[in-house]
Every structure is written in structure tokens, then in C-alpha cells.
Amino acid sequence: MSWKPIGHVSEIATGDMKRFTVDGEDITVYHLEDGWYATSDTCTHQDCSLSEGDVEGHEIVCWCHGGAFDIKTGSATRMPCTRPVETFPVRIQDDEIELEIE
Known part of the structure; x- marks a missing residue:
């Protein structure tokens, strides 16, 4: 595992998100009120881009079907x-x- 720089803090306002492509x-x-988090951008239900969804508290809601994931843990919540x-x-x-990427 190694740390990879991917962008600058100024690119993502608090309460917002941004998609990056790292090693393909x-x-x-x-960037949430309580810190920084990262998930795969691909919904495990229908392969939709999560960065096109909405952040609701600590969840990312998929725009394709309304399912959601916990941003901190990755677990499916809806x-x-x-x-x-x-x-x-x-x-x-x-x-x-x-x-930190493998």
C-alpha cells in the first residue's frame, strides 16, 4: 500500500464530493464536516457513478435508484x-x- 496525491483540499468544499481517477x-x-473519506465511485447495484448522487449526512445516495451507502464504512444502508x-x-x-491505494 502506498499514499498517492490526487488533488488539492481547495477542490472540494465542506459537504461536497469529487470523482478522481486513480490508477484507472x-x-x-x-469532504464532510468531520473529515475526509473516499469510496469507489461505482454503485454495486447498477454500476452507476456515485459522484452524481447526493450526500445526505454520512450517506451517498445513488441517483440511479435511490439506494445508499455509508460514506465512512462503505456498507449498503438503503x-x-x-x-x-x-x-x-x-x-x-x-x-x-x-x-492509500494498493
Whole structure:
């Protein structure tokens, strides 16, 4: 595992998210009130982009079908989603957003 810089803190306002492509994989980074989080950008139910959905508290709601995932843990929290999305550790170094990727 190694830390990869992917963007700058100034790119994502608090309460917002942004999709990045890291080593060919789309990952959504969330800047919530209590910290920074990252999940796979692909919904496990219908392969829709989660970065096009809505953040509601600590959940990302998929725009395709209304299912949701916990942003912190990746677990499915609302039907029809049943399988979790992958999560990634995030750290901030100076103004850089870094993800820990295999």
C-alpha cells in the first residue's frame, strides 16, 4: 500500500464530493464536516457513478435508484443496494489530498 496525491483540499468544499481517477479506478472523495473519506465511485447495484448522487449526512445516495451507502464504512444502508462499496483511507498533507491505494 502506498499514499498517492490526487488533488488539492481547495477542490472540494465542506459537504461536497469529487470523482478522481486513480490508477484507472474511479474514486469519489468526500469532504464532510468531520473529515475526509473516499469510496469507489461505482454503485454495486447498477454500476452507476456515485459522484452524481447526493450526500445526505454520512450517506451517498445513488441517483440511479435511490439506494445508499455509508460514506465512512462503505456498507449498503438503503435498498436496493445490498453489497458494500470499497473504501480508501484519506489523509491531508499540507494542501494535498492523498489516498492509500494498493
